[in-house]
Amino acid sequence: xxxxxQSGPELKKPGESVKISCKASGYTFTxxxxxxxxxxxxxxxxxxxxxxxxxxKPTYADDFKGRFVFxxxxxxxxxxxxxxxxxxxxxxTYFCAREFGVPFDYWGQGVMVTVSS
Amino acid sequence: xxxxTQSPSSLSASLGDRVTIxxxxxxxxxxxxxxxxxxPGKSPRxxxxxxxxxxxxxxxRFSGSRSGSDYSLTISSLESEDTAIYYCLQYDKYPYTFxxxxxxxxx
Numbered sequence: 001x002x003x004x005x006q007s008g009p010e011l012k013k014p015g016e017s018v019k020i021s022c023k024a025s026g027y028t029f030t031x032x033x034x035x036x037x038x039x040x041x042x043x044x045x046x047x048x049x050x051x052x053x054x055x056x057k058p059t060y061a062d063d064f065k066g067r068f069v070f071x072x073x074x075x076x077x078x079x080x081x082x083x084x085x086x087x088x089x090x091x092x093t094y095f096c097a098r099e100f101g102v103p104f105d106y107w108g109q110g111v112m113v114t115v116s117s
Numbered sequence: 118x119x120x121x122t123q124s125p126s127s128l129s130a131s132l133g134d135r136v137t138i139x140x141x142x143x144x145x146x147x148x149x150x151x152x153x154x155x156x157p158g159k160s161p162r163x164x165x166x167x168x169x170x171x172x173x174x175x176x177x178r179f180s181g182s183r184s185g186s187d188y189s190l191t192i193s194s195l196e197s198e199d200t201a202i203y204y205c206l207q208y209d210k211y212p213y214t215f216x217x218x219x220x221x222x223x224x
Contacts, residue, residue: 044204061211104151
């Protein structure tokens with residue numbers, strides 16, 4: 001069955017970096033784009049951008065340019081999100097979700113990233 | 118960016134009620150509109166795509182419609198399991214944008 005399995009929760013200090021992963025199974029990884037969505041505690045969903053899993057090209061929403069990097073380990077059917085120079089406002093749950101024409105038919109379970117000194 | 122104005126922000130309804138949630142797009146998005154259901158501590162679930170198409174496995178009491186730039190999600194007869202937060206998403210143009218969400222509770 002189709003699954004997107006994300007890595008575990010993270011507790012980081014301001015200024016540190018974090019890398020979270022999203023491992024896909026049950027379908028051909030390169031057939032579907034992978035998107036990232038942020039949800040701050042008690043808040044709504046915010047689209048961060050996406051990565052073309054065939055070419056590796058990332059596209060970032062304006063608010064996520066600079067400190068955020070989408071990458072792939074295509075041989076492992078895995079998409080990664082790295083956030084550098086963490087800030088308190090990066091505290092959130094980060095979801096991966098796939099798209100092929102129709103966005104987000106499958107989602108990862110989410111990764112809670114907590115930034116606190 | 119395309120703004121999605123979702124209303125109401127919260128809604129209290131009784132079992133068996135007909136419930137409607139609406140999103141208005143700030144510019145033309147055609148039918149590139151989806152609806153998601155999110156329960157506490159869970160990932161969002163795709164309910165409707167292409168404005169009117171029911172995702173596989175979604176109960177038939179859910180439906181989507183469009184009137185101009187207004188898009189609606191309707192639950193024909195509310196069941197207890199439908200309590201959740203509902204979000205619309207436009208995927209016509211980047212950046213994709215979500216509505217602010219509607220919290221649906223039982224009265």
